[in-house]
Amino acid sequence: MLSMLDIERIRADFPILGRKVRNGKRLIYFDNAATTQKPKQVIDAIYNYYMNYNANIHRAVHQLSEEATEAYEGSRAKVARFINAKSDEIIFVRNATEAINLVAYAWGRANIRAGDTIVVSEMEHHSNIVPWQILAREKGARLHYIRIDHDTNTSRDDHEKGEGGDSGGDGSLILDDLYHAISHGNVKLLAISHMSNVLGNINPVKEMVEICRDKGIRVLVDGAQSAPHMPVDVKDIDCDFFAFSAHKMLGPTGVGILYTKREILDAMDPFLGGGDMIREVHKYDAVWNDLPWKFEAGTPNIADVIGFGAAVDYLNTIGMENVRLYEDELTRYMLSRLTEVKGLRLYGSMDADRRGAVFSFNLADIHPHDLATILDEDGIAIRSGHHCAQPLMERLGVAATSRASLYIYNTKEEIDRFIDSLERARLIFKVGG
Amino acid sequence: MDMSSADIYREIILDYYRNPRNYGRLEAPDVVVRDTNPLCGDEVEMHIKFEDGRIKDIRFNGKGCAISQASASMLTEMVMGKSLEEVKGLGRQDILEALGLPNLGPARIKCALLSLKVFKLGIYSYLAEKIGEDEASSIKDEATKLF
Numbered sequence: 071m072l073s074m075l076d077i078e079r080i081r082a083d084f085p086i087l088g089r090k091v092r093n094g095k096r097l098i099y100f101d102n103a104a105t106t107q108k109p110k111q112v113i114d115a116i117y118n119y120y121m122n123y124n125a126n127i128h129r130a131v132h133q134l135s136e137e138a139t140e141a142y143e144g145s146r147a148k149v150a151r152f153i154n155a156k157s158d159e160i161i162f163v164r165n166a167t168e169a170i171n172l173v174a175y176a177w178g179r180a181n182i183r184a185g186d187t188i189v190v191s192e193m194e195h196h197s198n199i200v201p202w203q204i205l206a207r208e209k210g211a212r213l214h215y216i217r218i219d220h221d222t223n224t225s226r227d228d229h230e231k232g233e234g235g236d237s238g239g240d241g242s243l244i245l246d247d248l249y250h251a252i253s254h255g256n257v258k259l260l261a262i263s264h265m266s267n268v269l270g271n272i273n274p275v276k277e278m279v280e281i282c283r284d285k286g287i288r289v290l291v292d293g294a295q296s297a298p299h300m301p302v303d304v305k306d307i308d309c310d311f312f313a314f315s316a317h318k319m320l321g322p323t324g325v326g327i328l329y330t331k332r333e334i335l336d337a338m339d340p341f342l343g344g345g346d347m348i349r350e351v352h353k354y355d356a357v358w359n360d361l362p363w364k365f366e367a368g369t370p371n372i373a374d375v376i377g378f379g380a381a382v383d384y385l386n387t388i389g390m391e392n393v394r395l396y397e398d399e400l401t402r403y404m405l406s407r408l409t410e411v412k413g414l415r416l417y418g419s420m421d422a423d424r425r426g427a428v429f430s431f432n433l434a435d436i437h438p439h440d441l442a443t444i445l446d447e448d449g450i451a452i453r454s455g456h457h458c459a460q461p462l463m464e465r466l467g468v469a470a471t472s473r474a475s476l477y478i479y480n481t482k483e484e485i486d487r488f489i490d491s492l493e494r495a496r497l498i499f500k501v502g503g
Numbered sequence: 504m505d506m507s508s509a510d511i512y513r514e515i516i517l518d519y520y521r522n523p524r525n526y527g528r529l530e531a532p533d534v535v536v537r538d539t540n541p542l543c544g545d546e547v548e549m550h551i552k553f554e555d556g557r558i559k560d561i562r563f564n565g566k567g568c569a570i571s572q573a574s575a576s577m578l579t580e581m582v583m584g585k586s587l588e589e590v591k592g593l594g595r596q597d598i599l600e601a602l603g604l605p606n607l608g609p610a611r612i613k614c615a616l617l618s619l620k621v622f623k624l625g626i627y628s629y630l631a632e633k634i635g636e637d638e639a640s641s642i643k644d645e646a647t648k649l650f
Contacts, residue, residue, distance in 0.1 A: 435521070437568035439543050443611060444508040456544050469566045470544050498512050499569075 072388070072396045074481075080388065081479045083109040095449025098484045103267050103295060103428050103475035104453055105317045108381070112320060115380035119373045126369055128346060142372050145379030146362070149327055152382050153293075153312065154303040158361040159335065161328040162375055166294040167197035169313035169328035170261070172365065173290055174201035176341040177311075177334065178259070181288075184210035187255035189287075191216040191243055191273075192465045193266045196458040198292045202261060214255065216247040216262075218269075220465060240419040241269040248278060252285055260289045264296035268457045268473065269418030270401075270428035272296065279308045288334070294318055298477070299397055299426050301390040304329050321381035322374040328365075335361050342367040393478050397427045403482050404429055404474075407489045413501050414492070417466055427476035430457070433492060434501040438472040441495050448491040506606055512569060513603060519573035524580055527562045536625040537565075540613045540650075545571040547621045549579075553629060557586050563621075568614050570602065575618035577601045582622065590626065591642065595619065595649060613650045620649045 072080075081087050084107045089097045099107060119141065125134035127142050143157075150157045163169050178201075182188065188202045192215050199213075206213050219239035243262075251257055260282050265272050279289045290311035296302060297312075298319030304312045311334075316325035330338070340347055340358060344367035350357040358364045385393065401422045408416055413434035419425040433441055438454030445452055453473045456463045463469065474488060532550035539546045545567030552560040561583055563575040581601060582590045598619050599605050599612075607615055623646035630639035 439545075439568040439611070439614065440512065440570070443511065447508050455542075469546070495508075498508055499517065 072392050076388075077396070077479065077481060080109075081481075083111065083384075084479055085110055085113075087479060091449045092447055095447075098448075098450040098480075098487060100474040100476060100480065100484070100488060101451045101453050102298075102477040102480075103318070103457075103473065105323065106298065106320050106477050107479070108320055108322065108377075109384050111384050112322065112377045112380045116322060116373050116377040119376050124373075127372055128363075138372060138376075141376045141379070142370070145375045145382070148379050148382045148386075152302075152386070153297065153329060154305050155312075155329050156332065159329055159332050161330065161335075161362045161365040162370055163326040163328055164324055164371070165317070165326035166292065166313045166315040167326070169311075169326045170197055170290065170292065171201045172328055172341045173311050173313075173330070174205045176338050176365070177288070177330075178202075178205045179208075180339060182206075182209045182211050182258055185256060186211040186258045187214050187251060188212070189214045189216060189248060189251050189257055189260045189262075191262055192218045193241065193243070193269060193271070193273075193459065193462050194261070194263055195267050195292065195294070196460070197294075198261050198263060198290075199461065202259075211258075212255070214247075214251045214257070215461075216251075217244045218242065218462070218465060219244055240421070241266070241271050241417060242419065242424070243273055245274075245278070245281070248281060252281070252287070257282075257285065257287050260287055261292070262289070263292040263294075264302075265293075265299070265426050265428070266418065266459075266462075267295050267428065268430045268459050268462055268471065270425040270430070270475075271419050272300075272424055272426060275309065276307050283308070295426065295428065298385075300394040310334055316374065316378040316381065319381060320384055321378035324371045324374045325378045332361070335365075338365075340364050340367065344368045346370075388478065396478060397476060398422055400476050400480060400482065400485065401425065401427045404476070404485050407485055411489060411492050411496075413496065417471060427480075428473065429475070430471040430473045432468060432471055433495060434499065436495055436499045436501065438470045440499070441472050441492075444495040444498060445488070445491045448487070448494070450488055450491055452488075506604065506608075511604060511607075511611075516569055516573045516602065519576045520569035523563075523572060523576040525562050525576060525583070527564060529560055529562050532562075534625045534629045536621055536628055538617060538621045538624065540567070540571065540617050543568060543571070543614060545614055545617055547571060547575045547618050549575075549618075549621050549625050551622075551625050551629070553587075556588075557584060558582050558590065559584075563618065567617075568611075570604070570607075570611060570614040571617050574598055574602055574615045575621075578618045578622055587626065587630075590622075593619065593622070616649045620646050623649075 091097050123134045123137040125138045127139040150160045218241045288310040291309040293314040297314040312329040317323040347367040348356045349359050416431045442454040529550035533553050534551045537548035547565040550562045561579045627642040
């Protein structure tokens, strides 16, 4: 378990946390579900690459290229170990969105046919909806949604009574919808988020894989919000694809990771053609390179992959169990403080065991953008809007929510300041009660 | 100069936000035009009825932040009964001044100007039918240049 001293040490690794914003306010960064800050170890690793061994990887024999290749492939090995995969099952792309698109194009086009069903859920990020819409339209397949437990009729009343909590449903997935889809259609793929970027709810992906396993249904898990915050073991989950993003876990932007089971990768055709993904090229045909390079055409984002390796090292030093435990403590504290704020409605589970430290809410009739403006003035960075989850917003019956999302460097004291700022917003907007 | 939220959310803006004037729809509008601010998801729809070259009646509806909705409501009051000539010159500064937010920062300025954009697109779509798309295109340009 991490002590406050440990957290202070961690905070000291993040130069940006010392920054003052908006007329001298100390920055409180609560927008971690969008992107996290970077420790100096990560910044240094990128700097060091450019300063000392910048070279293209894989095919040169000179020393710089050897060093760069070793660092780049070293990152792949670290990432593989981080989620209990093998190195040749890890493909580097630009972000989690590209990872999902890679599956949609390379696997989906070859395996989804007219009349097939792709199952997603109402809480998915647009990145786990739109690629399947495109694929379904192209193939004449259909999209089926697992609903969330949410009673839209009660939300308005709760809102007006000023009650927080989950009386209108806690947003958990209605698994019966998955069973129903399987028994009524030819389901080929389940694409499901591990942790909702809006509700914070953690979905029972292992159980869902089990439901799909003997039906020949492939499962893609969108781990963009889970991999940064809890231990992930893809062999234990037993999913076929797992996508996540470096920049949401202390790493740089521009690096996404797609894990795919070896047997599926072997049978998959490349997504992009070009250099590095081939073994031999002749005038009219080519032989693909080995895994995973078959899926990494062109010069990759070498510097940032190396930077991401440093981020994985950093997280491993803390320990992902410790990250989860500390965020669990923050979550419990945040939940208890949020329920004190009159007129606040929280979306998502109230059970800390079943959620991460992502909190979406609305405060009385204050629009999320107005709320974010007021908080920003106090130096507090939150996000407001639809969070790239418009179908979920529609289901919740709201146009937008405010979202505070925490990470390992946040503290209870920051939560207190955040709650004070919410109270200030209530005063400015003259919210009664 | 930065404004504090006490400045931004003055009584008048909260009043227009909570008790919007000219909110709703018209029975037989000449023009219905709607736009959104993709950044925020603010929505404003305007129904406009013209008569003898004047704005005979105008209503707005939508959802969004206090600034976007108050701005839309204020704009409907500003243009009600005015001639097309009078409203053609309406610019961003007119709206910002009406809101009392002349120095609104870049993050929120679109919220304030969405209603003006929608209104100008409404005038364009009316004029495009009357005098032709090419002749009316300068109004459309003005609208799209707002953001």
